[in-house]
Amino acid sequence: MPSRSSARLAALTVAAVCSAASAVVLASPAHADSVRVHDIQGTTRISPFAGQKVTDVPGIVTATRTYGSSKGFWIQDAAPDDNPATSEGVFVFTSSTPKVAVGDSVTVTGTVSEYVPGGTSSGNQSVTEITKPAITTVSTGNAVPAPAVVDRHSVPGAYAPAGDTAAAGSVNGLPLDPSKYALDYYESLEGMNVQVADARVVTATDPYSELWVTVKPWEHRNRRGGTVYGSYDSQNTGRLQIQSLGSTAGFPKANVGDTLEGTTTGPLDFNQFGGYTLVASELGTLKSGGLQRETTRKQSDRELAVATYNVENLDPSDATFDKHASSIVHNLQSPDIVSLEEIQDDNGAKDDGTVGAGATVNKLIDAIVAAGGPKYDWRSIDPVNDQDGGEPGGNIRQVFLFNPERVSFVDRAGGDSTTAVGVTKVHGKAQLTASPGRIDPANAAWAHSRKPLAGEFAFRGKTVFVIANHLNSKGGDQALTSQYQPPVRSSEVQRHAQATAVNAFVKDILAVQKNADVIALGDMNDFEFSGTAEILEGDGALWSAIKSLPKSERYTYDYQGNQQVLDQILISPAIRRGCDFEYDSVHVNAEFNDQISDHDPQVLRFRP
Known part of the structure; x- marks a missing residue:
């Protein structure tokens, strides 16, 4: 969920848009004289003069915007009122490069408009503006009002x-x-x-x-x-x-x-x-605050290290393979199993029916070897073309990397993009009917979204079930600064349905083998305190291990000044009960301007 620049905002056509929730009622008359900026701004978010023409509004030019299509300037009244609720500044939209300069004393005649960035359907607040302006310069070189x-x-x-x-x-x-x-x-x-x-x-x-x-x-x-x-x-x-x-x-x-x-x-x-x-x-x-990238510790011989890493739309044309490899080898200390999210097909965003990702994955594996890491093997299931969301044509999917010198993958035929993996009981133990396999891919919860990838691994004679996830994104949710408070989190509907499906599958495993070691990990696109996490955890089937960290250390992503959890590793009771696990959110990306992914990888070490 990256942010965007003012230049992108400026590319949007500015129009007079009324609030979606509060219709602007035009006052009478529809033309106002002797109006000051604070009158225009008013004491609510919607101007009492919205839709009206105002005449000779005085102000000092404080700044000009000369780029994009949102060109204009800001004026501020040098004689403010005594009401702290009324702003003394307003943007004047000129549509072309403004012909005023900072320090000019001007009067502006124009129409007051409420512009909603992103349109009314976004739920955003509006910006009060004066549009279609006629501008008179009274004097130049004036002091700008103190900030x-x-x-x-x-x-x-x-x-x-x-x-x-x-x-x-x-x-x-x-x-x-x-x-x-x-x-x-x-x-x-x-x-x-x-x-x-x-x-x-x-x-x-x-x-x-x-x-x-x-x-x-x-x-x-x-x-x-x-x-x-x-x-x-x-x-x-x-x-x-x-x-x-x-x-x-x-x-x-x-x-x-x-x-x-x-x-x-x-x-x-x-x-x-x-x-x-x-x-x-x-x-x-x-x-500079001198921030450095973190390095986790190396797992011991008896510890299994399992990681999740969203590599942000990785395809063979990217220039980040060496850096991703260095992160995996040096910062993550070559985990035994790595769940990769956002691996794209072999020609990236080109939408020509290609779904295989062998070139993408093998290029990363080769880069890991060149960085001094192990020769990882890998398993995945190609999606149906254009059915799993993400960048159009990219066909993102989850991929298991594993170090065959340390851990074995239990291959069982039958897993494909449309066949649901199941759980059977063999000699009193749980087994997957296919490995790798996809969880309930026909479920409507996965429409235009990534299907979970389940795999069965063996480490020192013990079976470990790993489920790689990339749940529905938060795209479409209203912003924290929305005019609607609290904001509507519409993306949760699908994500909750997905969490329900994953939890049900984990319960199927535990119903067969109560003490099974099960890990559900990946980009969950939701917080550790969210309803999504609660559904994934269910009645104790799983527990989000990032909650073993102090609250101040619980983050994997940095968005709009908020460090937050999107990536999680959830563990079954057998792993949690032993208290013989260690969790690390390894901060190598989210806090840095030269990040190669917007997510920080996560590592869990435990003894099966």
Whole structure:
């Protein structure tokens, strides 16, 4: 779930869009005179002048946006009112390069519009704008209004009010309370010149030249400098996205734990790919926090090391094979079994019916050998073309790598893309009817999504069942900054159905052999505290082993300033009961601007 740049947002056609949940009622008359910016912004998220023409609105130009199709400038009233709920800044959409300069005193005549980035179906909040403007320059070279300081003292501890049930859960029509709710506070500054100082980076610079900082240094901080997302009720209110109004060529390449020293100043915008965003006309100086990639310990002879690693749409044309191999060999210490997610077919996103992934996997295996690792063997099942979601044409799937010098794969014929694997009892022990095999592939839960891959392994005479998963993504969920509070997590419906199927299969194994060693692992696309995790765990059939770590260390992914769990390794009671296991979330990717995947790999070591 990567974010996007202001340039991508700017490519969207700006239009006057009313809120989906609160219809904008035009006041009478439909033309307003002697209106100030704070009148336009009003005390809710929707302007009381939405849809109306306003005349000679005064303001000082604080910044201009000259790129993309969202060109325009921000003005701020030099004579603010005394109401903290009303913003004194607003964006003026010109559609072409604005002919004003920072410090100009102008008056603007135009139509007030509520623009919803991503469209009303996204559930996003709207941005109040003046469109179709006629601009008069009164004077030049004026001082820009001093920025509002955003810091740990100004941002409230509560994140958002509950939405109005009469408006489908929207907060749009609720009076803003910037002293109580963080989202209300940020909304009260929409379009205004704001400033953060000495802000710690909590999401690394992405390919679109944007990063996230926190203005609350101790809010759910972990030892590596990030901000951990630990429950639906403990939002991190100090997070703020930073972009640049200038050239992206000089945008800092920051890692988590770095600091933007000094002041970062610019207008507070709202966009589709992160919500409230400080679009900086002045950027602080980057100071490195010295973050280093982690290395896990080597498993002992008697320990089985099992890992999961989302390699992010890996195909033979990628330039990351050597780096992935180095991570597996050196940072993960060559686990005995590696569940890979997002292995693409042999020609990547080219959609020509190719489904085999032998070239992709063998190129990685060869790179691992070249990096000093073992000669892994592998097992997988090719999907039906274009039926498993992901990048169109890529046919992503899960793949088992295993070190044949340490562990054996138990091959049983019969597994294919459409045949369901089952469980039988042989000599009092559980066996898979096919190995590798797919779990219930005809189940509607797996429509346009990856089907779990089950395999049977043998280690030092003991059988271990491993289920590789890549559950439905969070795409389509409403953003944390949505106008709907709490946001709707629509993707959970399919993911919960998938978790139910995986849990049922694990219970089939345990019904035959109560003490079976079963591991379900992979990119679960959901948190360790989520409903998805609860369903996977069921009535004790599995347990998410990342919960053996302190809460501050539970993360595998970094999104919009929140370090969170998406990748999990769940274990059966026989593994957990022995307490002879060790879990490690190995941080090699998610916190770094030069990441080769957006996920951190996970390793479990135990004695079967």
